[in-house]
Amino acid sequence: MKTLFFDCSSGISGNMTLGALLELVGDEIWFLEQIEKLSIWGYQIDISKRESHGISGTFVDVRIASEDDALQSSGDCHVHMHRNLQDIEQLIRNSSLELDVKDLAIEIFRKVAVAEAKVHGKPIEQVHFHEVGAMDSIIDIVGTAILIRKLNPDRICASVLNEGHGFIDCQHGRMAVPVPATVEILANAGVPFRQVDVETEMITPTGAAIIATLAEEFGNVPAMKLKGVGYGVGSREIGYANALKVYVGESISNGDSNDEIYVIETNIDDATGEELGYTMERLLEAGAKDAFYTPIFMKKNRPAYQLTVLCEQKKIQELQEIIFCETTTIGVRYYPVKRTELMREMVEMQLPEEYAGERIRCKKVTTPGGETFLYPEYEDMREVAKKTGKPIKEIRNLVH
Template sequence: MDIYFDCGSGISGDMTLAAFVDLGVPVEWLRQELARLPLDGFDIQESVVSRNGIRAKKIDVIDIHGDGDDGHAHGRHYAAIRSLIGGSPLPERVKQIALAAFEKLAKAEAAVHGVPLEKVHFHEVGGVDAIVDIVGAALCVAHLKVGKIAASAVPLGSGHVTCRHGVLPVPAPATVGILKGVPVYGTNVDCELVTPTGAAILTTLATEFGPMPAMTMEKTGYGAGTREIAAMPNLLRLISGRFQTAGAADGHADLMMETCIDDMTPEIWGHVMERLFEAGARDVYFVPVHMKKNRPGILLCVLCDKAQREALAACILSETTSIGVRYYPVERIMLARRPVTVKTAFGPVQAKAVTLPNGTTRIAPEYEACRKISLERKVSILEIYRATADGPVV
């Protein structure tokens, strides 16, 4: 299944764990798996609560020691947490996710406090509850066999929060560091909506951020935060289902970036195209246009994924004479395709097998493969194209 994180009220570690449980992860199974960690004196407690009339699950990590740190009253160093998780008998995928999340936390803390990564000492996130939240989230992802994860833009609270370092602004400095590159927006809610642990889990799991992608929804899970917030239901919503992909003739959202240029030497255009492809463009093309004062010019069109917008805009503005770029969302309909090798009289040739809307398959030869054979054999590239289109797939 695929999952969309709807973070309308922010995200924390316990909200994430609760939402996964509400989505279908058995809490008893989760308790048994977490018991494999070399941690003593904790338990997890499940309850059902209501937030603004919406039923949700809540998960509390119970510290039997009563000091909040599993006997580690002063937290743990990053190296200790890494050893604790890495040396556990948990599945490799679970350990990889959990270690990646803690690495994000460690890097953010190292930057904030100006210390080397290995010397980062966790306080709030070094306790048993944060370890359980992060490892528990990784266990849930593995249990549900989650494929892709996307997330909404993240709302940030305001005001101040008190921690062992003293009074800090909201969002906390570590949270800000972890959320770099993630779309966020401010609110007037006077509390912490996103914790460092929640930010680390989210940025480790989600591969894209923005509006809900085209998907077939199946189930919804609600995870409640501890606070009652008058302005909004303090809930994290997980929506599971299947994202539409390029594996069928489905819509795929992208951006089109454009700019018109009439004062650049033609010699540079080839270089610009190469740099744009290197920067992640899906497609680049030039269209002749007539601009103001009837000047002939070129309309530069760049198709790209939303995540590549900033990099490609920087490339356009530094590699051309343009002083501005416009962009807008576009949608594509893409046919299913897969790489194949075709047997021909010229040897094996790489191609794509494209499935048409009526279910039939068309072979599309790969240009570079055909060009290489053409130069080596001194044969017309058209002959190689024809032989590949009509040949049997190996």
């Protein structure tokens, strides 16, 4: 299982995330070409190597054009621009980026939007963000989504986040660290953090939203065969190496994984098919690992459906609220279960010339006995089928 682990002992920000992931992807030109699909102007991305207390890493600086067209470095500061969530979602939706990149970026933005709305006491539609609307945050968040799709991990984990103390100056004046938006994001997602003796901000709202969206669990580095590490250097002086460290590797498992997930269940006998379908869409968009319906008979022999949702513990509350909002049920049950997962890794397969020489990603699964099987990714097969006009079943049969 391909795993990413974010070591946030130096905190996390948007540009630190970009730097660390860029070191793992290793293709800056490709990355800049992908960012151009946003079709926005007025910025310049500078990617360079920088050292922090003896640790060399990648520093990403998004320089923004001011009113006099002079480029100014945004760094880790809170830059103000008047954009609301609808503006940003439209910008992303209208781009030529991949659909899953768009969805992930919008999910991250929405976490910041909800937090900003709560802090300012306004409906989400009326909030003009003091950070999320800034050009650098758009690049940071969309860029993160692009790089995560490229890495395509099966699992993302993180350490407990370290945050500093003291005060920082931002658009709304001087604020205590952690700033209110960061606190709301971490609280809403149940992300653990602790304060350390560093007198500055270490977790920006953008960084908080990124890790709150990506990470499935928080703790120590899981057992894995390490394949690489990326360092994303920040701009602040914290007294030690200010670098986000991201590991990539294969989780060590011989088919005896003890991962724990939760099952949410409820029985529904008076909802329409449209309502049930929409409920499932919302649950999956909100981060459920799986959701499905099973036909059942309830008391008095009434035909009904049992809704089953698989999720992480931190998602239980959010998913329950969706179920209560979208269905007619008046109660749910949930409980933890253990699951066993086979070892897996993502590999690429080159297709023959008659399929335009395309490459598709496949999950390579290994059984405890050492047998391996390849399972092609549906999205990749669909794209090849569209480009070549070949049946998708024919493309699947090429995988061996």
